[in-house]
Structure formats: C-alpha cells, structure tokens
Amino acid sequence: TKTRDNFLGAVDDVLRGFKKIDEELYEELEEALIMADFGVDTTLNMMERLRALVKERKITEPSELKNTLQEIITDILTAQENTPLIVEGKPNVILVIGVNGVGKTTTIGKLAHQFKEQNKNVVLAAADTFRAAAIEQLQIWADRSQTPLIKHEEGSDPAAVVFDGIKAAKARKSDVLICDTAGRLQNKTNLMKELEKMGRIIEREYPEAHKEVLIVLDATTGQNALSQVKVFKEVAKVDGIVLTKLDGTAKGGAVVGICESLKVPVKYIGVGEKIDDLQPFDPEAFAAALFNTEKK
Amino acid sequence: MPFDQLSTKLQEVFKQLKSKGKLTEKDVKVALREVKLALLEADVNFKVVKQFIKTIEERAVGTDVLESLTPGQQVIKIVNDELVSLMGGAQSKITFASKGITPIMMVGLQGAGKTTTSGKLAALIKSQGKRPLLVGCDVYRPAAIEQLTKVGKQVNVPVFSLGTDHNPVDIAKAGMEYARENNYDVVLIDTAGRLHIDEVLMDELKFIKSDVKPREILLVVDAMTGQDAVNVAEAFNEALGIDGIIMTKLDSDNRGGAALSVKAVTNKPIKYAGMGEKLSDLEPFHPERMASRILGMGDVLTLIEKA
Numbered sequence: 001t002k003t004r005d006n007f008l009g010a011v012d013d014v015l016r017g018f019k020k021i022d023e024e025l026y027e028e029l030e031e032a033l034i035m036a037d038f039g040v041d042t043t044l045n046m047m048e049r050l051r052a053l054v055k056e057r058k059i060t061e062p063s064e065l066k067n068t069l070q071e072i073i074t075d076i077l078t079a080q081e082n083t084p085l086i087v088e089g090k091p092n093v094i095l096v097i098g099v100n101g102v103g104k105t106t107t108i109g110k111l112a113h114q115f116k117e118q119n120k121n122v123v124l125a126a127a128d129t130f131r132a133a134a135i136e137q138l139q140i141w142a143d144r145s146q147t148p149l150i151k152h153e154e155g156s157d158p159a160a161v162v163f164d165g166i167k168a169a170k171a172r173k174s175d176v177l178i179c180d181t182a183g184r185l186q187n188k189t190n191l192m193k194e195l196e197k198m199g200r201i202i203e204r205e206y207p208e209a210h211k212e213v214l215i216v217l218d219a220t221t222g223q224n225a226l227s228q229v230k231v232f233k234e235v236a237k238v239d240g241i242v243l244t245k246l247d248g249t250a251k252g253g254a255v256v257g258i259c260e261s262l263k264v265p266v267k268y269i270g271v272g273e274k275i276d277d278l279q280p281f282d283p284e285a286f287a288a289a290l291f292n293t294e295k296k
Numbered sequence: 297m298p299f300d301q302l303s304t305k306l307q308e309v310f311k312q313l314k315s316k317g318k319l320t321e322k323d324v325k326v327a328l329r330e331v332k333l334a335l336l337e338a339d340v341n342f343k344v345v346k347q348f349i350k351t352i353e354e355r356a357v358g359t360d361v362l363e364s365l366t367p368g369q370q371v372i373k374i375v376n377d378e379l380v381s382l383m384g385g386a387q388s389k390i391t392f393a394s395k396g397i398t399p400i401m402m403v404g405l406q407g408a409g410k411t412t413t414s415g416k417l418a419a420l421i422k423s424q425g426k427r428p429l430l431v432g433c434d435v436y437r438p439a440a441i442e443q444l445t446k447v448g449k450q451v452n453v454p455v456f457s458l459g460t461d462h463n464p465v466d467i468a469k470a471g472m473e474y475a476r477e478n479n480y481d482v483v484l485i486d487t488a489g490r491l492h493i494d495e496v497l498m499d500e501l502k503f504i505k506s507d508v509k510p511r512e513i514l515l516v517v518d519a520m521t522g523q524d525a526v527n528v529a530e531a532f533n534e535a536l537g538i539d540g541i542i543m544t545k546l547d548s549d550n551r552g553g554a555a556l557s558v559k560a561v562t563n564k565p566i567k568y569a570g571m572g573e574k575l576s577d578l579e580p581f582h583p584e585r586m587a588s589r590i591l592g593m594g595d596v597l598t599l600i601e602k603a
C-alpha cells in the first residue's frame with residue numbers, strides 16, 4: 001500500500017543521492033542497519049566488513065556499496081545449513097516455542113496447512129494449557145486444515161499433552177506431530193524448566209522420530225530477540241527460526257546477529273494472518289528488503 | 297549485563313578528568329557517545345536518540361562538575377533527569393467521565409497484549425468501585441472472543457459480544473447500548489490486533505471511535521518492540537488521536553527503549569505497565585524506574601548518591 005512506501009522509501013532515496021563513497025554514505029548505511037534492528041554491535045561489525053571489502057575490491061561506485069552490504073548480510077544468513085523441517089520416511093515431531101504473542105499458534109496453523117497440501121498425515125497437540133482460549137484458538141486452526149488435535153483441559157500439565165500427542169501420532173502412523181506451547185518469557189525459570197521437560201518427554205517417548213524445535217520471533221522485536229534465542233537454546237536444541245509479522249514495517253534485522261552469533265538459521269517468515277501467509281525464508285530477498293530495493 | 301555498565305564506561309571516559317571545573321564540549325561529546333550506544337542497545341529509536349543527545353549536549357556543556365560527583369555521574373544525572381522528564385514526569389491515570397458511561401478503547405498491533413490488558417484494567421476499575429463491562433470487538437483472530445470471555449470470568453466482569461458474524465463497529469455500538477440499559481459505567485472495548493499500515497482496519501477503528509466517542513483510546517505496546525515502535529505509535533496516534541499508552545511485558549529482561557520512543561513521537565502519557573500474564577499484573581508506570589532500566593543501571597539516584 002501507499003503508506004508502506006512512505007515508511008520505507010526513504011533509505012533508498014537518500015542513497016541514490018550519493019555521487020561518491022564517503023563517510024557520510026557509510027553513516028547512512030549504518031543508520032539504515034540500526035533502524036532495521038541490527039543492534040549496535042552487529043551494525044558496527046557489518047560496517048567494518050563492508051569497509052574491508054570496498055578496499056579489497058577497489059569499489060568506487062556508491063550504488064555498489066549497498067549491494068556489497070547486502071551480499072555480506074546474505075552470506076551470514078546462508079552460513080547455517082537450512083535443513084528441511086521434516087525428514088521423509090520417518091515420523092517427525094516439531095516443537096514450537098517462543099515468548100508471548102509472537103505468533104506460535106498461528107504459525108502452527110499455517111504449517112499444518114502446508115504439510116496437508118503435501119499430503120502429509122499431520123497431528124497437532126495443544127500443549128499451551130495456560131493462556132485463556134489457547135486451545136480453542138488452535139482448534140480453529142486445526143479445523144481449517146482438517147487436522148486432528150490432541151488436547152486436554154485448560155490448566156492441565158502440558159507435558160501430558162505432548163505425551164498423548166506422541167501416542168496419537170504413533171497410533172495414526174502420522175508423518176508430522178506439531179506441538180504448540182505457551183508463550184513464555186526467557187527470564188521465567190519455572191516456565192523454561194517446564195519446556196525442558198516437554199523436550200525430555202519427546203526424547204524418551206519418540207526416539208525414532210526426527211525432532212525439530214522452532215523458535216518463533218516477532219520481526220517487531222528489537223534487541224531482546226537475541227536474548228530470547230540464547231536462553232531458549234539453553235533448554236532446547238533450537239533448530240530454526242520463524243520470523244513473523246514481516247508484513248508490517250519492521251525489518252526484523254535482529255535475526256542477522258542471532259544467525260551469526262548463535263548459529264541458528266531462519267527457516268520461515270510469517271507475512272500475514274491468513275493460512276497461506278507463511279513462506280520459506282529467502283536471505284537475498286530479506287537483505288534486499290532492508291533497503292527496500294525490492295518489494296515483496 | 298552488569299547493571300551499572302554505562303556508569304562504569306563513563307567513569308573510564310572521565311578517568312583523566314579532574315573532579316572539579318566545568319564540562320567542556322569535548323568531554324561531553326566523548327561521554328555522550330557512550331550514552332548514545334547505551335540508548336541504541338536499549339532499542340530507543342535512532343532518530344529519538346539523535347534528538348535526545350543533542351538536547352543533553354546543550355544542557356551538559358559548561359555545567360559545573362559538582363564536588364560530590366565525578367564527571368561521569370554528573371553526565372548520567374543530566375541524562376537521567378532529561379530521560380525522566382521526557383518520559384512523562386509524574387505518572388498519570390485513567391480519567392473517568394463525570395457522568396454517564398466512560399468508554400475505553402484498546403488498540404495496537406497483533407499480540408501486543410490488548411485482550412489481557414483489557415482484563416487487567418477491568419479488574420482494576422472494578423476494584424475502584426465501578427461497574428465495568430468488557431466488549432469483544434475482535435471478530436478476526438481465532439477464539440479472540442472466547443479468550444476475552446475467559447479473561448472476563450477470571451476477574452468477574454461481564455463480557456458483551458455478538459459473536460464473529462457481526463461488524464466490530466456494530467458490536468461496539470450494541471455494547472454501549474447494553475451498558476446503558478444495564479447500568480454499567482465503564483465500557484472496555486477490546487479490538488483486534490492490526491498493522492498500522494492496514495488502511496481498512498485502521499478505518500474500522502476510526503468508525504468505532506466516532507460512534508462510541510471513547511474517553512480514552514489506549515495504545516498497547518509490547519516493551520520488546522524495537523526501532524519500529526515510532527512508526528506504530530505515530531500511525532495509531534495520527535489515525536485516532538490516542539490518549540495514553542500501556543507498555544506490556546515489562547516483566548521480561550528487555551531494556552524497554554520503546555517506551556521512550558513512543559512517548560517522544562506521540563507525547564502521550566504512558567499510563568500503566570504490564571508486568572506478567574496474571575490479571576493482577578498491572579502497575580502504574582514509573583518514569584524514573586524506566587529511565588534507569590533504559591540506561592541499563594540500577595536505581596540511578598542511589599548510584600549517584602553513593603558517589
């Protein structure tokens with residue numbers, strides 16, 4: 001829409017105005033990264049690499065500077081091997097985790113739909129037994145993709161739901177079991193322990209399954225995203241990131257620092273609230289969108 | 297992160313400086329670079345930081361270095377004072393209509409905490425001896441009305457809704473009607489989360505506003521929000537003319553720089569802080585505490601006093 005362009009057009013316009021590579025141009029790029037939530041450390045680190053590459057390649061064109069920066073960012077985002085969520089010919093279990101309100105339940109709804117489209121046999125488990133109407137919310141998503149949902153009462157033990165989910169997945173010879181979990185802030189030790197326990201149940205009860213833990217990050221989140229991934233990694237083997245709400249004006253640049261320092265790849269992006277609004281992560285398009293050279 | 301990281305850095309910057317005399321422009325510039333980085337690390341918007349640093353610079357240059365304070369702490373004190381005053385000075389509360397119904401509208405991005413905060417506010421208002429009614433206008437998010445209904449039950453406040461087959465504008469209107477007929481004096485309207493760039497849904501809020509004439513339109517903002525907070529706050533404020541802000545999820549380990557950003561672009565008071573998922577976890581907003589938190593320090597004042 002129009003409004004979106006107003007918010008995002010600026011950076012590229014400013015960059016176009018430069019005739020030669022000078023400090024001011026570097027500063028503009030630095031500013032763009034900060035505004036995209038890269039954070040101070042990662043931004044300074046990017047700029048250092050950019051300057052080194054400019055020297056090495058004897059770059060003189062201002063327009064090339066931006067492309068080179070995009071290349072650096074793309075390299076970081078592709079450094080981690082982006083393995084598929086599920087392994088064919090094996091049962092799979094996906095545990096979806098993250099802080100409150102980032103889009104876990106919605107992402108599960110979208111994933112279930114995608115797997116169903118691939119003719120996979122999917123089971124969902126409503127292991128968020130805490131938030132008001134979280135189970136009802138997942139039930140609606142389950143209905144949308146016609147996927148069976150394993151659920152208990154609100155307030156019951158989430159690990160028991162996971163346990164029953166596994167039982168059901170085995171009985172149905174399912175291809176994929178996806179478990180929703182309650183939103184939890186990484187500094188809540190009890191809730192993190194609870195998550196750890198769910199992981200243990202999966203390890204113990206479903207040894208034959210391929211296990212995938214997805215952390216959902218909200219693109220609007222700033223530097224706290226780093227702490228989220230770091231601390232969740234302490235209790236779960238985090239295999240990938242789903243970056244949601246990229247349909248807004250936030251750029252989600254925090255994932256670049258996360259990807260580099262914590263070695264977790266971004267696997268999917270959420271671009272809306274509808275069932276189809278989940279896309280595989282495209283590092284190049286993401287890097288380009290930081291400066292709005294390419295519209296999604 | 298050590299709580300007094302910025303303080304330590306500033307002490308280092310000023311190591312050579314005598315603890316008497318006036319701060320020169322150069323001293324201040326070097327020190328403010330550290331402050332700038334601290335604010336950016338706390339997610340304060342870049343443009344807000346720039347403006348803020350300019351103000352501080354003007355204030356700090358030529359300031360006497362008080363005997364009891366080292367120059368580093370002197371700068372921190374100026375930064376802190378300016379932050380607190382920018383963030384709203386004394387806390388403000390919800391205002392109620394002198395007679396008739398006080399309608400309150402909750403708005404914000406998806407997942408910010410509107411529904412939960414509606415429940416918390418309902419509980420608070422009820423404890424003040426009023427008769428609140430919750431109205432569920434989110435017909436989009438799966439099970440949003442069920443969620444509000446459960447939240448209402450938990451705090452013992454009735455929830456009015458018409459299900460998901462009605463237009464949110466009509467639901468709001470009918471909710472007001474219902475409140476009038478049943479002698480409720482505060483109507484809390486929970487709206488669906490939406491992007492500030494979604495023109496259709498932003499218009500919907502404008503229609504609700506013009507029908508209901510809310511006494512308070514409260515923008516609910518997630519304290520973990522990064523640089524985008526200014527875009528969101530500016531757009532909601534321009535479209536609706538918000539009356540206040542509630543920061544949620546301040547129980548996390550975030551630095552919460554978004555609080556400064558939204559305050560700076562809207563100049564509307566931050567009224568409450570969400571401190572957890574429980575419906576009692578709502579606190580009045582404290583600008584001084586927020587300032588210390590953004591700067592990454594414990595209680596700045598005690599820190600300064602100790603010097």
Ligand SMILES: Nc1nc2c(ncn2[C@@H]2O[C@H](COP(=O)(O)OP(=O)(O)OP(=O)(O)O)[C@@H](O)[C@H]2O)c(=O)[nH]1
Pocket residue numbers: 098099100101102103104105106107128131134181182183184216244245246247248269270271272273277406407437489491
């Ligand atoms: N615009 C947009 N909204 C999204 C996206 N993904 C999720 N949402 C919305 O964000 C809000 C929160 O989503 P949920 O799926 O309930 O998030 P959650 O992480 O399960 O939340 P909790 O269980 O409460 O922690 C809902 O209003 C969703 O519709 C996205 O990619 N874009």
Ligand SMILES: Nc1nc2c(ncn2[C@@H]2O[C@H](COP(=O)(O)OP(=O)(O)OP(=O)(O)O)[C@@H](O)[C@H]2O)c(=O)[nH]1
Pocket residue numbers: 100101131183185404405406407408409410411412413434437440487488489490516544545546547548569570571572573577
């Ligand atoms: N830790 C913590 N969690 C909160 C707080 N406020 C809300 N939440 C959680 O954040 C998530 C989203 O809250 P909701 O009230 O559903 O948010 P919403 O803005 O109504 O979401 P949509 O209607 O989907 O736009 C839930 O998991 C809440 O429990 C808070 O102050 N602290």
Ligand SMILES: [Mg+2]
Pocket residue numbers: 104105106128134180181182183
């Ligand atoms: Mg959920």
Ligand SMILES: [Mg+2]
Pocket residue numbers: 410411412434437440486487488489
């Ligand atoms: Mg809601």
